[in-house]
Amino acid sequence: MSANNNGRSLGSAQRIELTLESLLDSVSLAEEMCTRIAGAVGFDDDDCFKIGMSVREGVINAYNYGSQKQRGKKIFVTFELTAEKFIISVRDQGRGFNVQDVPDPLADENLLKSSGRGVFLMRSFMDEFAVRCPEQGGAELIMAKRLRREPNSAD
Amino acid sequence: MAFRVTPRLVGEIVIVDASGKLALGDGTARLRQTLRGLFDEGHNRIIVNLAEVDYVDSSGIGELVTALTTARRGGGEVKLLQVAHGVRDVLLATKLYTVFDVHSEEAAAVSSFG
Numbered sequence: 685m686s687a688n689n690n691g692r693s694l695g696s697a698q699r700i701e702l703t704l705e706s707l708l709d710s711v712s713l714a715e716e717m718c719t720r721i722a723g724a725v726g727f728d729d730d731d732c733f734k735i736g737m738s739v740r741e742g743v744i745n746a747y748n749y750g751s752q753k754q755r756g757k758k759i760f761v762t763f764e765l766t767a768e769k770f771i772i773s774v775r776d777q778g779r780g781f782n783v784q785d786v787p788d789p790l791a792d793e794n795l796l797k798s799s800g801r802g803v804f805l806m807r808s809f810m811d812e813f814a815v816r817c818p819e820q821g822g823a824e825l826i827m828a829k830r831l832r833r834e835p836n837s838a839d
Numbered sequence: 840m841a842f843r844v845t846p847r848l849v850g851e852i853v854i855v856d857a858s859g860k861l862a863l864g865d866g867t868a869r870l871r872q873t874l875r876g877l878f879d880e881g882h883n884r885i886i887v888n889l890a891e892v893d894y895v896d897s898s899g900i901g902e903l904v905t906a907l908t909t910a911r912r913g914g915g916e917v918k919l920l921q922v923a924h925g926v927r928d929v930l931l932a933t934k935l936y937t938v939f940d941v942h943s944e945e946a947a948a949v950s951s952f953g
Contacts, residue, residue, distance in 0.1 A: 708863065708864045711863060711864070712862075712864075733925060737896060737929075740862070740896055741896065741897055744863055744896070744897070744898065789933060790933070790934050795934060795935070795938060796904055796907070796908050796938070797904070798901040798902075798904050798905045798908075799897070799898075799901050801897040801900060801901070801933050802897045804932075804933065805896075805897055805929070805932065805933070808932045809932075
């Protein structure tokens, strides 16, 4: 993985795939790994925080709603670096869902609900966010953060 | 850093000093257990001191909102004290920063209960 982002790189790999058990520990593992990668490719602390939290929320979503906390179900996380952005995918083995059906947590009637903010945080903290239902089933959350370019860097 | 919660009484107000990462798992479980215990004992005027909490996820936010609604049902309130930068960002994004009564000074937070 290599990138022109503040001159840093991750070596030769461009894509890292993780297969996680549906465990609470997997949530923190994915977040920590993602935050380290984001830092290594040159994102600042604020972006690392937002990227890490988005991955955390994605894996929590997979753990709670996709796997329904069944350890045997897997969560697949992919980190991919392109010349323009850092792309993360979180796929579960659940029933899938339509993102249009997720209530708006900022609506007055939802503001004091105890849950339902994960998708909103991912959307807010990442530059791109989408949900798709892959052929093999489940839900796949795809999110991306654009790499920050140095002001004087040549394209 | 493990999440810790330590309640203390200031007059009739309970201040819950929290530290660590308020996130799904130990963090949310410990806060929920502590606050439920306080509600069961009849306390519903509570200040959660977040000065040493550097991180909150959606599950942690959910615990704080649950505590707020529980307290309000009993005629009380849950207020927040010394919200750190990262936590404030999440509260602002979710429009909850203005839902909670947030204070930067403990004495002001206590006296705001009247």
